[in-house]
Amino acid sequence: MNHRTAVRSTALGYPRIGSDRELKRALEAHWAGRLDAAGLERAAAAVRAEMLDDLSVLDQVPTGVFSYYDHVLDAAFAVDAVAPRHRRSDRLASYFAAARGDDAAAPLEMTKWFDTNYHYLVPEIGPATAFAPRPEKAVAEFLEARERGLDARPVLVGPASLLLLAKAAEGAPADFRPFDRLGDLVEVYVEMLAALAQAGAGLIQLDEPALCADRTPAELEAVAAAYRRLVAEAEILVAGGYGPFGESLPVLLESGVEGIALDLVRGRSDLEALASLDVSRETFIVAGVVDGRNIWRTDLADAAADIEAVKALTDRVGVASSSSLLHVPVDLAPETGLPPLLAERLAFARQKLIELTVLADPDGARDARPASPAAWRDAAVRDRLAALGDGADRRAPYADRQASQAKRVPLPPLPTTTIGSFPQTAELRKARAAHRQGLMIDADYQARMKAEVAAVIAEQERLGIDVLVHGEPERNDMVQYFAELLTGFATTAAGWVQSYGSRCVRPPILYGDVARTAPMTVPWTSYAQSLTAKPVKGMLTGPVTILAWSFVRDDQPLADTADQVALALRDEVADLEAAGTAIIQVDEPALRELLPVREAPRAAYREWSTRSFRLATSGVRPDTAIHTHLCYSEFGVVIDAIAALDADVTSIEASRSKMEVVADLGRAGYRSGIGPGVWDIHSPRVPAAAEMAEALRLAVAALGPDRVWANPDCGLKTRRYEEVVPALEGLVEAARTVRAEAA
Numbered sequence: 167m168n169h170r171t172a173v174r175s176t177a178l179g180y181p182r183i184g185s186d187r188e189l190k191r192a193l194e195a196h197w198a199g200r201l202d203a204a205g206l207e208r209a210a211a212a213v214r215a216e217m218l219d220d221l222s223v224l225d226q227v228p229t230g231v232f233s234y235y236d237h238v239l240d241a242a243f244a245v246d247a248v249a250p251r252h253r254r255s256d257r258l259a260s261y262f263a264a265a266r267g268d269d270a271a272a273p274l275e276m277t278k279w280f281d282t283n284y285h286y287l288v289p290e291i292g293p294a295t296a297f298a299p300r301p302e303k304a305v306a307e308f309l310e311a312r313e314r315g316l317d318a319r320p321v322l323v324g325p326a327s328l329l330l331l332a333k334a335a336e337g338a339p340a341d342f343r344p345f346d347r348l349g350d351l352v353e354v355y356v357e358m359l360a361a362l363a364q365a366g367a368g369l370i371q372l373d374e375p376a377l378c379a380d381r382t383p384a385e386l387e388a389v390a391a392a393y394r395r396l397v398a399e400a401e402i403l404v405a406g407g408y409g410p411f412g413e414s415l416p417v418l419l420e421s422g423v424e425g426i427a428l429d430l431v432r433g434r435s436d437l438e439a440l441a442s443l444d445v446s447r448e449t450f451i452v453a454g455v456v457d458g459r460n461i462w463r464t465d466l467a468d469a470a471a472d473i474e475a476v477k478a479l480t481d482r483v484g485v486a487s488s489s490s491l492l493h494v495p496v497d498l499a500p501e502t503g504l505p506p507l508l509a510e511r512l513a514f515a516r517q518k519l520i521e522l523t524v525l526a527d528p529d530g531a532r533d534a535r536p537a538s539p540a541a542w543r544d545a546a547v548r549d550r551l552a553a554l555g556d557g558a559d560r561r562a563p564y565a566d567r568q569a570s571q572a573k574r575v576p577l578p579p580l581p582t583t584t585i586g587s588f589p590q591t592a593e594l595r596k597a598r599a600a601h602r603q604g605l606m607i608d609a610d611y612q613a614r615m616k617a618e619v620a621a622v623i624a625e626q627e628r629l630g631i632d633v634l635v636h637g638e639p640e641r642n643d644m645v646q647y648f649a650e651l652l653t654g655f656a657t658t659a660a661g662w663v664q665s666y667g668s669r670c671v672r673p674p675i676l677y678g679d680v681a682r683t684a685p686m687t688v689p690w691t692s693y694a695q696s697l698t699a700k701p702v703k704g705m706l707t708g709p710v711t712i713l714a715w716s717f718v719r720d721d722q723p724l725a726d727t728a729d730q731v732a733l734a735l736r737d738e739v740a741d742l743e744a745a746g747t748a749i750i751q752v753d754e755p756a757l758r759e760l761l762p763v764r765e766a767p768r769a770a771y772r773e774w775s776t777r778s779f780r781l782a783t784s785g786v787r788p789d790t791a792i793h794t795h796l797c798y799s800e801f802g803v804v805i806d807a808i809a810a811l812d813a814d815v816t817s818i819e820a821s822r823s824k825m826e827v828v829a830d831l832g833r834a835g836y837r838s839g840i841g842p843g844v845w846d847i848h849s850p851r852v853p854a855a856a857e858m859a860e861a862l863r864l865a866v867a868a869l870g871p872d873r874v875w876a877n878p879d880c881g882l883k884t885r886r887y888e889e890v891v892p893a894l895e896g897l898v899e900a901a902r903t904v905r906a907e908a909a
């Protein structure tokens with residue numbers, strides 16, 4: 167072991183919304199017309215200055231990692247890959263047109279960034295897209311850091327990932343793939359690199375997370391050629407994150423890149439792979455040992471051992487976060503309300519930077535992380551899980567269930583329902599804020615929420631909907647609501663993480679064994695049911711979604727944690743059933759999100775994710791219906807998992823894909839009920855009844871009238887009653903029309 171090798175500290179990226187979400191407020195003021203472009207730029211400069219203040223403890227700081235909205239959109243703009251419909255006279259207006267759309271043009275599509283809850287904008291690239299270098303942003307941010315005397319490293323999304331994350335522009339030939347344009351794009355990157363070098367840059371980081379997914383030999387060959395070209399122009403550090411480079415690793419090394427940043431949290435296999443490759447001792451290897459995706463303090467002893475393993479291979483060693491720190495909140499300091507034993511085990515972005523400096527310091531501490539306190543374990547939960555027999559996640563065969571459910575709750579063909587939430591009006595939000603701040607007593611708050619439930623029930627009866635919901639007015643968020651009621655969870659005061667654009671979420675922290683102390687939803691559902699003779703659905707969030715939208719303990723497999731959450735939900739399901747609820751919906755909108763990036767680990771994921779859902783839902787009688795809801799349409803990769811949930815009815819997003827998914831589900835052998843969303847609630851547009859009827863006809867044509875439900879494609883909490891009322895009137899009318907045709 168070579169203890170004298172200097173280890174340089176850096177981070178691959180940093181939160182960019184401001185420690186107090188200053189950029190969010192400035193953006194929203196700008197979009198509302200209350201802040202001009204110069205004011206927005208001043209706010210952005212202050213956020214960048216704060217980022218550099220934080221990052222300046224490192225040996226080398228990443229630059230160019232600020233963004234007004236999204237780094238993939240920035241990358242597209244940096245090579246002038248702007249869709250013609252988004253071109254405006256000024257660049258900022260173009261940028262926001264692409265990000266958010268405007269009167270003249272729809273925005274770019276938004277989708278999830280690898281297996282995270284961050285959403286990026288999908289660039290549109292065609293055969294005719296004219297790439298051109300626009301290095302201004304990258305150069306300016308590099309110079310901002312240099313002016314402070316910092317050793318700065320510009321960061322760009324790499325050309326291969328930019329194209330692999332893009333989609334073909336409208337009108338492109340059917341066999342065109344954006345990746346076909348790699349050769350052209352590389353020439354523009356060459357000019358970008360030259361501009362940065364001209365400004366004084368040495369090492370430049372190109373982020374290629376798409377090379378941590380499965381790639382074909384042809385793709386890898388194209389990547390090799392691209393990098394052979396790029397390394398002739400600049401010193402390049404390739405960073406991945408989100409898993410191992412795997413077969414991309416030798417390709418990148420052979421192309422002659424200056425360095426590679428490895429994700430040693432999720433991609434540990436790269437370390438062994440590296441040992442078997444013939445790595446030059448001149449190669450710069452950055453060990454990504456500080457988790458960029460989670461909020462636990464680093465085990466410094468383990469991390470130091472990994473750094474030593476890298477030192478055995480090369481003389482140029484760095485230490486960094488495993489991915490950009492974008493996925494964690496900025497600072498732990500404001501979290502004074504956390505239990506002390508938890509707080510001392512946490513590290514947010516600022517704390518992670520300190521860990522990096524400690525790891526780079528030859529005399530720095532190398533403490534192992536203390537084990538979780540015994541008090542965080544719940545023997546009763548563990549015993550109950552261990553005692554569950556093999557069949558605990560199985561229900562009676564679907565056909566039997568279906569018959570008894572139809573007897574218990576007779577419904578017309580094409581029953582109408584909604585996904586759960588009704589509009590969260592400004593008034594409701596105000597009541598919640600007042601209650602949280604202690605300005606509204608519990609009794610008043612409960613009365614206010616009950617009045618809302620009563621109004622929502624009355625409205626659904628007036629509309630003639632068949633299966634009602636209570637409307638979820640009491641829920642701030644579909645995960646946080648449960649996190650606040652279950653043991654083993656903590657919530658933060660200001661642990662904001664960017665989800666997309668100016669939108670931030672505050673994921674709860676799941677730190678210990680999970681148990682339910684009392685019913686969480688039964689009083690609301692029972693109250694709603696007491697107001698109507700129609701069936702009211704119970705409404706729960708499923709175990710996979712609760713994990714996906716929280717920061718989860720990393721001291722045991724996710725599957726074990728999922729089972730604990732499932733057991734708590736199973737108790738809630740049992741109590742709902744005992745209270746007379748005949749239909750219980752368990753939402754799993756994040757089932758797709760946690761799916762591993764590579765194919766190999768997917769089978770194991772499908773196994774535990776669907777098992778935990780079944781564990782939560784299989785305790786009921788055959789005549790109690792279990793519904794689930796998934797709000798996205800790229801089902802290809804999870805279609806088997808949907809069938810494996812074994813729900814009686816599944817509602818999905820289908821309106822944008824024109825019901826294609828319905829046929830896909832039929833082909834995949836899905837045999838139970840299905841509610842293909844016929845109204846896209848993500849848009850303020852109210853579809854006409856005729857349009858929804860047409861969608862229902864397509865579904866009935868594919869599946870017959872007995873299995874199809876009529877519903878929107880997601881909850882209504884972000885919509886206004888002005889849209890909801892006419893849309894639901896149309897939905898009920900459409901169902902009646904198609905019902906009559908099928909009779």
Ligand code: MET
Binds near residue numbers: 585587638705881
């Ligand atoms: C993101 S899925 C939302 C499901 C939830 N039941 C709702 O209606 O809001």
Ligand SMILES: [Zn+2]
Binds near residue numbers: 585795880881
């Ligand atoms: Zn949804």
